[in-house]
Amino acid sequence: AQSVTQLDSQVPVFEEAPVELRCNYSSSVSVYLFWYVQYPNQGLQLLLKYLSGSTLVKGINGFEAEFNKSQTSFHLRKPSVHISDTAEYFCAVKAGGTSYGKLTFGQGTILTVHP
Amino acid sequence: DTGVSQDPRHKITKRGQNVTFRCDPISEHNRLYWYRQTLGQGPEFLTYFQNEAQLEKSRLLSDRFSAERPKGSFSTLEIQRTEQGDSAMYLCASSPPSKQGSNTDTQYFGPGTRLTVL
Numbered sequence: 692a693q694s695v696t697q698l699d700s701q702v703p704v705f706e707e708a709p710v711e712l713r714c715n716y717s718s719s720v721s722v723y724l725f726w727y728v729q730y731p732n733q734g735l736q737l738l739l740k741y742l743s744g745s746t747l748v749k750g751i752n753g754f755e756a757e758f759n760k761s762q763t764s765f766h767l768r769k770p771s772v773h774i775s776d777t778a779e780y781f782c783a784v785k786a787g788g789t790s791y792g793k794l795t796f797g798q799g800t801i802l803t804v805h806p
Numbered sequence: 807d808t809g810v811s812q813d814p815r816h817k818i819t820k821r822g823q824n825v826t827f828r829c830d831p832i833s834e835h836n837r838l839y840w841y842r843q844t845l846g847q848g849p850e851f852l853t854y855f856q857n858e859a860q861l862e863k864s865r866l867l868s869d870r871f872s873a874e875r876p877k878g879s880f881s882t883l884e885i886q887r888t889e890q891g892d893s894a895m896y897l898c899a900s901s902p903p904s905k906q907g908s909n910t911d912t913q914y915f916g917p918g919t920r921l922t923v924l
Contacts (some may be wrong), residue, residue: 723911
């Protein structure tokens, strides 16, 4: 079984500042890792994913994340945020090795970007 | 690619009533997932279909819940004798078959159906 812990429930930040949203996971098997974004009253949109290979993955809207196996972390970063990045962000994990399988999500981090 | 659609978007019902939600996955996606999201929490897995076969069910899916995907295309999720604790957002996601390339690991989510049980 897998579990995900998002270390911050809310992150306030000013526009154009950098931001890091932290995610730690636990699993007894290899994993695939995902970050999704959810805008109010909408479904989830994939930002980026790590399956294998380079531990630094780049996604949409200027976001990137780094997989750290030794620390079992997959933190999301953006060097300069915009007001439009205000949303809730979810880290998710699923067992690796197969393309199908349920996602296990963290509790979410609400990012609020202030002008 | 019109995306995953769900109907209705909102449902208000009284305790004890039955409700049914529909999910239409992206065309040719043979895998379909249902999740439930309560306020302030991340989505929790409910059930998974590959084509018409229901291959995995969560313990969260009590005997009041039933899901079907009769022709391997759209899916329905029914809740019988609703309880106030069933109030949540019900999300559907789909993903393509293995042979369709590198995005087979990605689940594409619909907008959800928000259920309120009074």
